Amino acid sequence: LPIRHGTDIDAASLKKTAKFLGFKVKTHHDLERKEIQDKMWKYAKKDHSDHDCFACAILTHGGRDDVLYAADDEMKLNHFTEPFQADKCKSLAGKPKLFFVQVTSRICFYFRRNVPNHLLHTNILADQLNKNILVGQVSADTLDASNQSAEVRLPVKADFLISLATTAEHYAWRNERYGSIFIQTLCSVLNKYGHTLDLHKLLTRVNGMVAYNFESWSKSENMNHKKKIPTFTSRLTRDLYF
Numbered sequence: 660l661p662i663r664h665g666t667d668i669d670a671a672s673l674k675k676t677a678k679f680l681g682f683k684v685k686t687h688h689d690l691e692r693k694e695i696q697d698k699m700w701k702y703a704k705k706d707h708s709d710h711d712c713f714a715c716a717i718l719t720h721g722g723r724d725d726v727l728y729a730a731d732d733e734m735k736l737n738h739f740t741e742p743f744q745a746d747k748c749k750s751l752a753g754k755p756k757l758f759f760v761q762v763t764s765r766i767c768f769y770f771r772r773n774v775p776n777h778l779l780h781t782n783i784l785a786d787q788l789n790k791n792i793l794v795g796q797v798s799a800d801t802l803d804a805s806n807q808s809a810e811v812r813l814p815v816k817a818d819f820l821i822s823l824a825t826t827a828e829h830y831a832w833r834n835e836r837y838g839s840i841f842i843q844t845l846c847s848v849l850n851k852y853g854h855t856l857d858l859h860k861l862l863t864r865v866n867g868m869v870a871y872n873f874e875s876w877s878k879s880e881n882m883n884h885k886k887k888i889p890t891f892t893s894r895l896t897r898d899l900y901f
Contacts, residue, residue, distance in 0.1 A: 666718045668838035669761060673716050676846040680853050680901040682714060692729040696738055703742035707750040712899070714757040715739060718842070721762030736760065736821065745815040754818060755899050757858075761824045761842050813896070820899075822862055822891040841889050844868050849901075857898040862891045 670686060677684045687698060699715075707713065717739065720728040727734045736758070745752035824841035837843065848864050856864075870888040 666761075666838070669718055669842040672838060672843060672846040673759075676849050676853075677714065677716075679850060682712075689730045692732040692734055692738075695729050695734065699739055699742045703748040703751075705750075707748070707754070710751070710754070712755045712757065713743060713751055714759070716759045716761070716842075718761045727760075727762055740819060740821075743819075745813060745817065747815075752818075753813060753896075755858075755895055755897075756819045757822070758820070759822045759842075759845065761839050763824075763839070814894075817894050817896055819894045820858065820891060821893075822889065824889055825887050840869055840873050840887070841865070845889075853901045857900050858895070859893060859898070862889070865889055866891075 674684050674686065687695075690698065702713075717727065725735060727736065727738075740756070740758060742748060743751055743756045822845075824839065845862075845865050848861050848868070852861055852864070866889050870886065874886055
């Protein structure tokens with residue numbers, strides 16, 4: 660696969676922002692599929708009793724049908740998320756698992772800013788869940804995942820949030836000098852409001868800023884003056900503040 664020029668800028672921004680929010684950060688570069696799966700299962704098998712959240716950022720090439728590319732083979736997002744389901748990673752059961760995905764085609768865009776506009780609120784999507792696992796019971800106004808008083812059943816796919824750079828079958832823009840619109844806007848919003856707003860509100864602001872403030876610039880007419888919007892799917896069961 661070709662080099663993703665600008666992705667190093669995104670990686671540096673994410674690392675700085677994650678540390679600002681209190682995360683311990685580890686980065687991995689150009690891993691093959693088996694290496695990635697081994698890493699994800701290794702992290703999932705750790706004891707996370709003293710941790711209240713897990714986050715993973717994926718920066719890679721992508722293709723149709725939600726394909727993500729490792730250095731040697733195709734992957735799907737569930738290869739990253741499955742190890743952290745509550746029945747497989749019990750020390751993170753009831754705790755937020757966050758995945759931020761910047762997947763680009765082999766086309767590299769330049770972009771320009773538009774005149775800022777008012778931001779719109781979006782609805783949060785949630786998947787249908789089936790399996791469940793016992794975790795501690797919490798009240799509706801509880802934000803602390805460690806506050807557990809009685810056992811209740813929780814779907815194993817609960818408490819995941821997937822944030823994507825764009826909607827399905829659309830380009831996710833990246834610039835070799837400035838990084839990607841999505842990651843740079845995400846980091847900007849998290850740096851400014853990460854300690855004051857919950858994650859759903861933060862990502863809604865990211866959606867609005869990307870949708871209204873940027874458009875593509877290309878010598879190809881059919882790729883010029885195009886817009887994009889990130890998307891996120893939330894199965895979080897509590898408001899999440901960093």
